[in-house]
Amino acid sequence: MVETPFDKIKESLSKQIPKNLVRKIPDKWEKTGEVLTIKLPTDLKNYEKEIGEVYAMILNCKTVLNDIGGISGVYREPNVAVIYGSTNTETIHKENGIKYKLDPQRTMFSSGNMDERLRMANISNTGETVVDLFAGIGYFTIPMAVYSKPKKIFACEINPVSYDYLCANIILNNVTSLVEPLKGDNRKISPKNVADRVLLGYFGDTHDFIPTALDCLKNHTGIIHYHDKFPEDVVPDDPLKIVKKIAEKYDRNAQLLKYKHVKTYAPGISHFVLDIQIGEQ
Ligand SMILES: C[S@@+](CC[C@H](N)C(=O)[O-])C[C@H]1O[C@@H](n2cnc3c(N)ncnc32)[C@H](O)[C@@H]1O
Numbered sequence: 001m002v003e004t005p006f007d008k009i010k011e012s013l014s015k016q017i018p019k020n021l022v023r024k025i026p027d028k029w030e031k032t033g034e035v036l037t038i039k040l041p042t043d044l045k046n047y048e049k050e051i052g053e054v055y056a057m058i059l060n061c062k063t064v065l066n067d068i069g070g071i072s073g074v075y076r077e078p079n080v081a082v083i084y085g086s087t088n089t090e091t092i093h094k095e096n097g098i099k100y101k102l103d104p105q106r107t108m109f110s111s112g113n114m115d116e117r118l119r120m121a122n123i124s125n126t127g128e129t130v131v132d133l134f135a136g137i138g139y140f141t142i143p144m145a146v147y148s149k150p151k152k153i154f155a156c157e158i159n160p161v162s163y164d165y166l167c168a169n170i171i172l173n174n175v176t177s178l179v180e181p182l183k184g185d186n187r188k189i190s191p192k193n194v195a196d197r198v199l200l201g202y203f204g205d206t207h208d209f210i211p212t213a214l215d216c217l218k219n220h221t222g223i224i225h226y227h228d229k230f231p232e233d234v235v236p237d238d239p240l241k242i243v244k245k246i247a248e249k250y251d252r253n254a255q256l257l258k259y260k261h262v263k264t265y266a267p268g269i270s271h272f273v274l275d276i277q278i279g280e281q
Pocket of ligand 1: 133
């Protein structure tokens with residue numbers, strides 16, 4: 001039988017740490033460029049360096065991070081600690097022909113959103129102007145610019161660290177003529193009355209930003225991609241109702257084009273994206 005990387009990790013660690021603890025090592029990880037993130041139970045704390053070293057060797061990484069507290073705050077910052085390797089965790093993650101420069105100690109990257117990054121890469125076209133209200137390091141903006149080549153993408157980002165990586169990624173992927181990065185709160189800095197399509201790649205209270213998205217749309221008409229986490233049994237009706245109610249204030253209607261499950265967040269709660277056409281009533 002073929003030995004998986006996890007089999008090799010278990011085998012190597014069973015020589016270094018007590019058997020009852022080997023059972024608790026994680027069989028899942030996030031590999032972002034050369035940096036690996038794992039989540040260790042607290043009872044493995046005394047062995048974290050040995051564990052980190054084995055994961056680094058077998059999975060070929062320069063640094064291993066322990067995920068202590070997930071991703072939090074408006075800036076979506078990870079709460080992680082280096083348990084093995086270099087503390088300089090800046091790296092380049094390659095996916096679908098795109099290079100994302102980032103620092104997994106300071107900026108988020110969700111492998112669970114890969115399908116959505118692939119979908120966004122091809123959803124636009126050469127005639128469109130797009131506003132990405134939550135650009136991060138360019139998760140959606142860069143693949144869309146490279147593969148769809150819209151006329152223009154305005155990419156808004158509030159976190160100064162993510163903004164600097166966004167700017168670096170625009171250069172790294174040769175899309176400086178298509179993408180205009182904008183630093184600050186999208187409610188203040190996003191361009192108004194210009195867009196055919198607006199991306200709302202955020203979760204928490206994304207509905208608070210729907211008026212901003214409608215203001216970005218040309219004549220308050222176009223497509224919005226509305227992300228958030230929702231109880232699975234209320235999708236798509238409840239989020240669509242939220243958008244309809246806001247659109248009515250603009251004398252517009254909201255029509256669902258498509259909705260998609262992005263990833264599971266907690267039991268019964270998932271991250272969804274809804275593609276919604278905002279049109280005249
Ligand atoms: C969840 S991340 C982007 C995730 C990405 N769309 C994906 O799916 O992988 C959201 C980004 O929005 C930024 N952000 C949050 N509030 C903002 C605001 N009011 N204006 C601009 N950017 C904001 C955060 O700093 C963060 O980088």
